[in-house]
Amino acid sequence: MKNRITAKRLLCLGVGILALAYATGDSRAQNRKFTFAYDQPKSTAYGVAGDLFDAKLKELSKGTMSIDQFPAAQLGQEPQMLQKMRAGDIDFVITSTANASTAAPQAGVFSLHYIFRDQDHLKKVLADPEISKAFREMIKESVQGAHVLGLITMGLRNMYSKEEIKSVNDIKGKKVRVQATKTEDTHFPAYGAQTVHMPFGEVYTSLQTGVVQIAENGVNVYMSNKHYEVAPILSMTEHEANNNCIWVSDKTWNTLTDEQKKWVQQAADYVSQTEPAKALQLEKDSGEKLKKLGVKIVENVDKSGFIKAAEPVQDQLAKELGPHAVKILGMVRNVK
Numbered sequence: 001m002k003n004r005i006t007a008k009r010l011l012c013l014g015v016g017i018l019a020l021a022y023a024t025g026d027s028r029a030q031n032r033k034f035t036f037a038y039d040q041p042k043s044t045a046y047g048v049a050g051d052l053f054d055a056k057l058k059e060l061s062k063g064t065m066s067i068d069q070f071p072a073a074q075l076g077q078e079p080q081m082l083q084k085m086r087a088g089d090i091d092f093v094i095t096s097t098a099n100a101s102t103a104a105p106q107a108g109v110f111s112l113h114y115i116f117r118d119q120d121h122l123k124k125v126l127a128d129p130e131i132s133k134a135f136r137e138m139i140k141e142s143v144q145g146a147h148v149l150g151l152i153t154m155g156l157r158n159m160y161s162k163e164e165i166k167s168v169n170d171i172k173g174k175k176v177r178v179q180a181t182k183t184e185d186t187h188f189p190a191y192g193a194q195t196v197h198m199p200f201g202e203v204y205t206s207l208q209t210g211v212v213q214i215a216e217n218g219v220n221v222y223m224s225n226k227h228y229e230v231a232p233i234l235s236m237t238e239h240e241a242n243n244n245c246i247w248v249s250d251k252t253w254n255t256l257t258d259e260q261k262k263w264v265q266q267a268a269d270y271v272s273q274t275e276p277a278k279a280l281q282l283e284k285d286s287g288e289k290l291k292k293l294g295v296k297i298v299e300n301v302d303k304s305g306f307i308k309a310a311e312p313v314q315d316q317l318a319k320e321l322g323p324h325a326v327k328i329l330g331m332v333r334n335v336k
Helices: 002-024 045-060 078-086 105-111 119-127 129-142 182-190 200-209 219-224 258-292 304-321 323-334
Strands: 032-037 065-070 092-096 146-161 175-178 194-197 214-217 233-249 296-298
Touching (some): 045 065, 045 146, 045 258, 078 146, 105 129, 105 182, 105 233, 119 146, 119 258, 129 146, 146 258, 175 182, 182 194, 182 304, 200 214, 219 258, 233 304, 258 296, 304 323
Parallel strands (some): 032 065, 032 092, 175 194
Antiparallel strands (some): 092 233, 146 214
16 A cells, blocks of 8 residues: 555656646757758768758757758668658758759759859858748749758769860760759750769769769769769869758648747758858868879869850750749849
């Protein structure tokens, strides 16, 4: 009997403490940890974005909200993660805007070649709140189950191979691994190349075996995934921005209070404002490390032939993608 009374008292005490915790706003009773996934190593700009987002979210929520990062495709490649997020199985995901176009075709506007004049122009575009708002509205109109919180970048994409690429003539007739999007499948044939689609995880072996002769990505991605081992020449074509989206599942979003939603959006806005400069510095640092590893970097690529072939395609593709794409392309061009 005495034991039963003691157990009853302990149970009542536990319930009372829990009720008091909620009543007083004890963070231990309200802590939420979210899954935050991406397909690149944490050493890339995706990891930089994840760390910035986590730190800002903790600061704004006073420690009650944070993320667990799942890098290096632990939860799947980008197309698979998009599906899982829309189903509510992952809370936050980073994808390239190119892969975002598999769910929202007009997102391909950010994959158009040579629309960013230089790195400074790229930084200004991504930090522009009106462009970010226009991109989010475009996604909201066409995607169910998730929405975009903000834009980030991994810098500009370059081509790498076993041979130098000094001009557009050097890729004519070559097999190039590209992201499976309308923009890539239009731009690269305009340069005279053959496009090949495959998951990112298969690029290393495909370069090694000759299934493809050229691949393209950011400098840090090239280094972090050791693609230099099978394609030791990096040619700085800077043909496309390696832009990315931070997504949130609607299932997750709808569980948040208005105040928590505000914190999440503010954290994403902070990342969009601060990540580009860090990502571009990471690209520069990676280039220096690659040189020390013996990688040949072709700096003075003649881009004129690429640009001449790309410019007519820009407006053509934007119109085919849709009115949001046309609007955003105009906004990008107008950023000074």
